[in-house]
Amino acid sequence: MNIFTKLTIRNLKLNKKRTIGTIIGIMLSVALICAVAGIATSLQKTLVETTVEDTGYYHLKLSDVTNEDVNKFKNNRDIKDVNVINDVGYSILENSQNGNKPYIHLYSLNESAFNNMSLELVEGRYPLNSNEIAINEAMLTSAGVNYKIGDIITLNLGDRYAGGEYINSGFEHEPYEYMNNPDGTSKNVGEEIKVKFTHEFTIVGIMSENDGPIKPISFMNDAGYTCITNGLDEGQKDMYISLKDPKKANTSFKEMIGLDLGTGDFANTDYIYSINYELLRWEAFNVSDSSMTMITAVVVVTIIIIMLTSIYCIKNTFSISLTEKIKMYGMLSSIGATKKQIKNSVIKEGMILSLIGIPLGIIAGILAVFILIIIVRGILGELLEAEIVFNISWLAVAISIMLGFVTVYFSCLSAARKAKKITPMEAIRSVNDIKINSKKIKSPKIIKKLFGVGGVIAYKNLKRNKKKYRTTVISIGVSVFIFLAASTLLDYSFEAMGGYYKNYEYNIRVSCYSNTRQEIADIIQNENLKDYSLLYEVDVSSNKNEEEKEENENLDTSEEDDLVITDTAPEVSNRLEITDTSNLSEFGDKVLNLVYEVDGEEQTSPIELTIIGLNSKDFRDYASKLGLDYDKVKNQGILSDYLNLYENGKTTKDRLYNYSENDTISGKLDNKDINITIADITDAYPKGIEDTTYRGIVVINIDEFSDVLDFKPYILTINPEEPDDLAKHIEDTYGDINLFNIAKEVKFYDSVNLVVSIFAYGFIAVITLIGVTNIFNTLTSNIELRQKEFASLKSIGMTKKEFNRMINLETIFYSIKALIYGIVLGLIASFAIYKAFAQSLDYGFRIPLQAILISIIFVFIIVFIIMRFAISKVRKQNIIETIRKENV
Template sequence: MTLLNRLTLKNLKLNKKRTIVTVIGIILSVALLTAVASMFFSARESLIQFQKQEQGNYHYSFTSVLQEGVQELKQNRKIESLYVTKTLGYAKLDGVENEYKPYAYVKEFDQEALENMSITLTEGRLPENANEILIPTHLKSNGGLALKVGETITLEVGTRVSEGGVLNQFNPFNTEVPEEIVDTQTKTYKIVGIMERFAYRIENYEAPGYTFVSYLEDSDSVKEADVYVRYTKEGLKDYLRTTAQILEVDEEAYVALNGPGAAFTEEEHAEFQEKVGEPKYDAVANDYLITLESGVFGDSTLNALASAVVIVVIIIIVTSVFCIKNSFDISITEKIRQYGMLASIGATKKQIKKNVYYEAMILGALGIPLGILSGVFAAFVLIQISNLFIGDMLDFDLVFSFSWLAILFAVVLGIVTLLLSARKSANRASKIAPIQAIRNSGEIKIRAKKIKSPKWVKKVFGIGGEISYKNLQRSKKKYRTTVVSIVVCVSVFIALSSFVNLAFDTIRAEFQGTDYNLQLVYQNNEEIEEKKEEIRNLEGVKRFIDTAFTSVEFEADEEQFTDEYLKVYPKAGKDYKDENGEMQKYYESLDVRVINEEAFQEYVESLHLKYEEVKEKGILLNTVWVSQYDEEGKYSQIEMEQYSMKAGDRIKGQVTLDYDEDAQNATADLDIEIAKVTDEVPMGMEEYRASASLVVGGSYYGKILNSHHHAYIYIDSEDAGKTQEEIEEIFDNMSSYDGYYHLNNLEENARMMQSFYTLISIFLYGFITVIALIGVTNIFNTITTNMNLRRREFATLKSVGMTKKEFNRMIQLESFFYGMKSLVIGIPIGCVLSYLIYHVLAGGEIVIAYSLPIAAILISIIAVFLLITVIMKYSIGKINKQNVIETIRNENI
């Protein structure tokens, strides 16, 4: 080790505290980088796992490969593993209700294929011999054929042919063209398990056969097999060429034809097709898995994630460079005399530069490995936390993946960060002129004009206040780093916390705004009609309302609208000329909601009306929120009454009966009296409407709605989860129900959103905390060193008679001054950011009003002053312990 390097080591040891703090800064920054990279690779690994689980763990499948070919593939060096499956053929299934899917498609899988081809058992076990078989779940749900584990089935398995051609799973069942199964053999199987339906690459949506899987006992004796292969890394790198080689086609043409980004005219396509020639087998790529596995940033999800990673990494590096640079700066300033001395005895610029980099290297050697360890650990913990919070939101579990690439990434970026940080200091150190350095005169360059303090400072705070105020101005550059660190942390913290609050407020507002927790969207039919009562009577259902929509058109004149409304919609109620110049009557369209009788009764009673009297009448919800843009284009919403109609008025018009297959656009007449005008809404109906609505009771079902209307059922249940399951069961058991239905569990939605946002806030707060900590290491180093550098000054002040109390007060004032300065800049920036976030996220919506993030501001103020006070106290303690004389003397040497 050279003398210079030994000197550096000694200096690092001498300034142990600062070295440790700097190393902590490096650890934090490398840990963040590692965690970010590890999370990214873990996400990638999770997606790969998910794909393997969903689609199967293979890259290509080749169909109808002869035994000879199978052996060839086995020999292929670019193939990592291969699974052999054999197609036995189709067998007609008795009792299947789906007329387009009448067959069982029987396959035999070898052991590897069973393990790797994404078989998800819902019941039972995998087959262990050729007499055992797996059936898919959709045989029951889609085909209506319920077979149980343990039962035995006999299948007449054979080749499916039509008009002389052999058909496979890619030929849908066509009811028009007759087909048959020939060369059948009788097979008897014991059902040993039920599995989920295969992904579409294996069983496409139009496939005519349910895939049954049995066991392939001897893969070497199969004459013709379907083979699934995984390529080696080598083979995957250029997977199109690998495939072309296997298919024995023209490589260039195959790549051109199947490669990404190429746009062809039809002729060109045909030309390439011809050039490629006849492939040896039919090949199907498991392309998503290939993209995921072949490139790091192959797929769009990962690409989006990667851009987020890039932004985060830039933030980390900028913050870290900023902070770590500062500690190098400090170290160099302290050693300026030493470097000058070294230069004066003949150290070259290069040697001195090297020496600074050596220091960086030592710090890196300490910080980077520890940073990587903690980063990997943090990523591991974060993934567990993520699974805890959003495990049931994703279809798959996030898995932690230890990736050397991630570590390499962090190491490289860590080193880059360090080099960037050390570079300027190294240059500065090498440029130090010997004499200037020894006299240490280059460091303090101040002009009297620049240092001024207002008179009041001295008046209020005394000479101590003046000195501390001036000090801030003197070391502007040094304190700038501190102030900027604090400003960044404070403003980002305020912005983030208002983002998080806004997210949670939104959920709360959405959830609190509703008085139901289950929403069932469905299309009505006779069968559901019967089941409604069953749903109504489920245990735990407190309130139940069935709502259907339609609208009535009626002739209206201006007098029926309020003046306010006419101001916004001046055309309302006025007759107009059509394109042929003929006068047309103005027709007003009014929403009508039909709610079930029981709910209607409850509703009118809550409006203090007598049900018997208003049974046949309607309730007019007349309060509307009208959107409008003023002259400057500013958007606003005004609350107003739409109609000037009153209780007792009648609405006479026509209702269009949609969705009636027999009578398209048939209409029905409606003549109804308004029982009351109100703004109280029945359950499930939103309070904010853009147009008025008429609520009528169940007696109108048959009159203004046909039997296949679309409708919503809103339920307020004591146990939303349980009721949800029960309703789903009811629908599952309605085998002939051909309409759609959709069930929203609002509690569940809110809960999921809540956990999602909680997770996001953990990530965001975690991130800002670590960034803040990096900032703290910087602030700590700046303040303690500044204090240290001013030791002699302090000693002088004491020697001319400054008491301890006065001294402490002076230091406190100094911290107060620049704490204030940072906050005065940081808080407004944070508020502006938080308002921008609010504006972007909640723009235009009236649900939540903007509120200043007061809690975050208070937390920032307290945290900043606490932090600065603690660090100052620490440095003062050290200075106060020093003997005045010793200090003055030491410096004089």
């Protein structure tokens, strides 16, 4: 073995603690790099899996292809799977009770399509040939037909025609009863199926109707229920192609179909194509996409931060190691070692430590990602629909290893350069060459007064060893700074995101689409609610003519908002119109009093207040919350007319009207004159409309105003003990409502909060640990190098107590220095973050006292532990032997 290797290894064995400390430092930084890479690849795989759940696994869809096309692509070596889906046709679904879906829409899939498309079975199995069929669960529920597995059904398959025109099933539409004439009038066309062939199928499976249709095959408003069979080659054929190497999508597409995404030359292909951008975006980073760039940027920046911090910390260790070996290197140089040999010896030390540290780091990193993913799954698992994937690619590991070596190499570079410059003479002759300027280590008198001699020596030591302690101070300072900045950032982010939901006094909010709001009344009646409150709004439907009322009530609103609306008279507003514009404030005038042109005529928009009603009980609650006497105000109104206007980057909040307490609001509603006396003016909305924007509301007691106005339910808020159970029950039982589960939302945000905090603080903790290993090495070596000095002090009579005091004071001095730097910089960062968020959220600047306290405690604990440990080593020394010893 090379002599230098031998020397290096023996030296490392001799200084076991420092060697271990350095290895731990290397291990931590490699672990961090590997973990970041692992999290990134896991995230990417998770996103891919989520997308595949949604769209099926394919990259390119070619429509209306022939069997020749299919074979040509199947033989292409760049292609992974060719999924063939035939649109066989429609067949009437006997006894369908769903007027919007009277058909079965049959598709045929080939083998690989069954594997790659997003399908889900609730019962049975998938069809293996063209005599078998898997039907749609929705047929049994919303169409009410009675099929089961084993039944044989006969389908008369063909195309849809309306009024003699072929309906391209590529357009989503329920069955046509009326179509538009060119002049805008409508004609009754009715639909029919022109049957092309008949086929018998045995039902072998039932597909889930969850989340709507089966992507990418079927679509939302299809007139037929999606059913699938296997290998029935009828009807239009589409190919869904997946690539072996998605990253080469651009070149592959160009080769296969002449499509050049890069130049945007889309016209250069004869095929009708569609690209699954969503999947490509996550699988192949080259599709330029802002979220991919952001993720990549975050990963790269994080790794750079890790490397820079690690290099800075580990570098110090090598410098210490070098200082202890100056004499040896000098001697080697004198008997003939070349500079290159000495420089390489230092680098060799780094490489040997890497050989142990890097593999350990990789293992630790992979383990960390594994554990993190389990934790995240546990916290977020039920709330997210996607499955969180654990994946670490070999590439990531290889890159981590390489970056680890690079980090260590740069760490020992400066020590190596210094070693090169050691001349034999200076190394042999001088032991500890300290260039001291007596002025520089003058200590202020106060130190001696407060801390005694020990303090003076401690202080002078600090000044003398400024450079040595610099890394310690900076390590601690930076950690504190990052911690403070991160805490503030996390706090503000979470408040901005979802913090305000926590202040709501209820868990569930229900609103309703239908005109009569019958569902809400039903819920209140049937569900035996204990803690709830109901907001009412003014009902003006008694003014509409009876015909229209019936028509509106009978419209089937169970499908999407695809209502056919014919011309009716303009709706009567249910808001209170303020005719006297002198009641507007300046702000209100600017915002509300707008003039616009319609057909050359000038019109002003009506100035209206929304009326919100509460029953007596709820009104009493609301009034008492505002400090009002219910009996005095029960027949009055509470005005809330503040508006947040966001203009030119600034938010202004001001009142729209200039009413005062006890004024009367006069206006017109539904052709009646309405007068409401103002009991109070507030910016606190009643429960249920906290996040809605109104241009002024008046809250009144419906029981007191029932003679002048009609009311109907508007928004129901419930505060149950088991919000999730009740929410699900209401959603399942009542159609046509909009339910907002606040408890679920808050739980979600809390969970996300927790996960992000774990990641952020975990990261900071590890970076701090790397700094700590560096501090450990610096302090212990410092103590060891000064053993002679300590021995001398002891020999001339310094007591144990004074000695300990001296060491402790040194600790305190530079810890305080580091803390001051860290806290000051941290506060500045904190303030900057506050300013950045103040655009949207201004709750005033809060000094992060908690975080500061935590950092102070932590710093002292860590440094004290290390100091204690180092002192205990010094205590054991024999004074005379130490002084006598030449070779420590």
